[in-house]
Amino acid sequence: xxxxxxxxxxxxxxxxxxxxxxxxxxxxxxxxxxxxxxxxxxxxxxxxxxxxxxxxxxxxxxxxxxxxxxxxxxxxxxxxxxxxxxxxxxxxxxxxxxxxxxxxxxxxxxxxxxxxxxxxxxxxxxxxxxxxxxxxxxxxxxxxxxxxxxxxxxxxxxxxxxxxxxxxxxxxxxxxxxxxxxxxxxxxxxxxxxxxxxxxxxxxxxxxxxxxxxxxxxxxxxxxxxxxxxxxxxxxxxxxxxxxxxxxxxxxx
Amino acid sequence: xxxxxxxxxxxxxxxxxxxxxxxxxxxxxxxxxxxxxxxxxxxxxxxxxxxxxxxxxxxxxxxxxxxxxxxxxxxxxxxxxxxxxxxxxxxxxxxxxxxxxxxxxxxxxxxxxxxxxxxxxxxxxxxxxxxxxxxxxxxxxxxxxxxxxxxxxxxxxxxxxxxxxxxx
Numbered sequence: 001x002x003x004x005x006x007x008x009x010x011x012x013x014x015x016x017x018x019x020x021x022x023x024x025x026x027x028x029x030x031x032x033x034x035x036x037x038x039x040x041x042x043x044x045x046x047x048x049x050x051x052x053x054x055x056x057x058x059x060x061x062x063x064x065x066x067x068x069x070x071x072x073x074x075x076x077x078x079x080x081x082x083x084x085x086x087x088x089x090x091x092x093x094x095x096x097x098x099x100x101x102x103x104x105x106x107x108x109x110x111x112x113x114x115x116x117x118x119x120x121x122x123x124x125x126x127x128x129x130x131x132x133x134x135x136x137x138x139x140x141x142x143x144x145x146x147x148x149x150x151x152x153x154x155x156x157x158x159x160x161x162x163x164x165x166x167x168x169x170x171x172x173x174x175x176x177x178x179x180x181x182x183x184x185x186x187x188x189x190x191x192x193x194x195x196x197x198x199x200x201x202x203x204x205x206x207x208x209x210x211x212x213x214x215x216x217x218x219x220x221x222x223x224x225x226x227x228x229x230x231x232x233x234x235x236x237x238x239x240x241x242x243x244x245x246x247x248x249x250x251x252x253x
Numbered sequence: 254x255x256x257x258x259x260x261x262x263x264x265x266x267x268x269x270x271x272x273x274x275x276x277x278x279x280x281x282x283x284x285x286x287x288x289x290x291x292x293x294x295x296x297x298x299x300x301x302x303x304x305x306x307x308x309x310x311x312x313x314x315x316x317x318x319x320x321x322x323x324x325x326x327x328x329x330x331x332x333x334x335x336x337x338x339x340x341x342x343x344x345x346x347x348x349x350x351x352x353x354x355x356x357x358x359x360x361x362x363x364x365x366x367x368x369x370x371x372x373x374x375x376x377x378x379x380x381x382x383x384x385x386x387x388x389x390x391x392x393x394x395x396x397x398x399x400x401x402x403x404x405x406x407x408x409x410x411x412x413x414x415x416x417x418x419x420x421x
Contacts, residue, residue: 032288040345040353048360055364062368063375088309091336096302103298106290166388214290217347225343229336236332240316248259 024213036112047226050189054230056192057182060187061237064174070167075175078143078151080134084239087130088231094123095228102221105214110207113217118222121159124194131187134179144180145173179238186234189227196220293350303343309336 031034064073101116143178152159152169160168172173200220203209209217308331315327342348346354 036288036290037350037353040349041356044360048356048363051360051364052367053366057363059368059371060386062372066375085309085313088312089306092302092305093308095305095339095343096298099301100295100300103295106292156330176361188274205334216291222344223338229339232335233329233332236312236328237314240312240321240328242316242321 003211008085014220024211036198039081039215040222042172043222047222048217048225054182054185057178057185058233058237061178064171064178065241068167068174070162070165071171072175073241074162074165074167075172075179076239077178078141078176079239080140081161082138082241083120083130083134084235087127090123090127090130091228094120094127095225097123098221098224102214102218105209105217106205108210108212108214110204110210113210114201117197117204120140121194121201122192123198129189131183138176143176145177147175149176168172182234182238186227193220193224193227198221198226291345293342293348297342303339304338305335351420371416 007234025032025035029038075140097116097119101113101120103109103114106114138144139148142148142154151173162172197220200209204217302351312328312331315324315331340357344357346357349357
């Protein structure tokens with residue numbers, strides 16, 4: 001029997017080495033190496049579906065920016081670049097603390113794990129707080145399509161400027177639809193990530209990840225880093241659209 | 254680390270185990286024991302974060318200058334560099350198996366397929382050159398996709414309508 005021989009060959013290292021952590025081996029895996037590999041692979045497969053989901057929004061962004069470059073330029077100017085930069089820093093820093101939490105779990109250092117998870121949660125909340133301030137400003141200025149789109153009613157002079165550049169305010173509105181969809185879906189992922197980290201803190205306080213079972217922290221870290229990567233692309237695309245050039249408007253005629 | 258939890262004696266690894274799996278696991282890194290977490294030095298993480306900060310500054314500097322049509326490619330190149338660094342080190346792809354790296358890479362390959370095929374359709378069909386919606390106070394462009402207006406003075410030839418109606 002192939003299976004029997006296989007099992008026998010692995011019995012000694014997997015179960016009889018006196019290492020308590022190996023009771024963490026699920027029965028359908030041969031050994032911890034295979035189990036780790038499968039867990040990583042499964043998470044990366046999920047992350048691939050996340051890339052495709054955000055990819056649809058990135059495609060919408062690309063298409064509408066290609067068709068209405070002037071409107072995207074005008075819309076981008078309404079965003080607060082300083083707050084966007086601050087948020088990029090906060091998220092990149094949270095990726096460092098998340099990586100340090102994974103490191104602490106691998107070293108079975110419960111105290112460090114809990115601290116790094118707590119700092120990561122704090123940074124995640126700081127990101128959402130800054131985002132909420134930005135959205136609040138957008139609402140006050142009347143830049144929320146479908147909810148409060150009054151900015152250009154209150155600034156008719158700017159309509160005139162845009163008209164000279166062949167930019168319609170309805171296309172600036174389109175920019176804000178894309179902006180709110182992309183940052184909204186990203187913020188939803190942040191909320192999910194923060195919730196997961198809070199659960200991990202509660203379990204981690206009981207020692208669930210510092211007994212050799214460190215991989216769940218690594219897996220949740222993969223999710224956190226992917227959400228960070230998405231923001232790395234959102235920031236220049238939404239906030240830092242360069243100055244408008246007339247030749248860019250070719251597609252609008 | 255100063256505090257080791259109570260229940261973790263140093264790992265005893267049976268040599269046969271390591272030898273049996275040297276073939277498929279974690280290719281180039283011989284110091285790593287299969288089945289155990291790969292512990293990345295803190296120094297590596299700090300260096301990675303430093304390089305991410307340098308790239309963030311590069312993003313802002315590039316955006317401060319008007320590079321014309323090169324603006325977008327430069328911004329995207331820096332963003333891709335950031336993403337690759339995060340995936341390689343923070344997401345441990347450097348120490349992952351070929352299979353995991355393959356999955357991670359192909360996520361972006363499928364994304365490229367989505368962009369290329371869909372965008373080629375949009376570009377080739379000339380949809381984006383369809384007449385603009387007229388702005389406030391602006392005369393309406395003649396719409397080549399609309400049928401000629403039903404009521405026009407008798408004896409006058411219909412306006413030229415390139416591609417009008419028959420093309421679709």
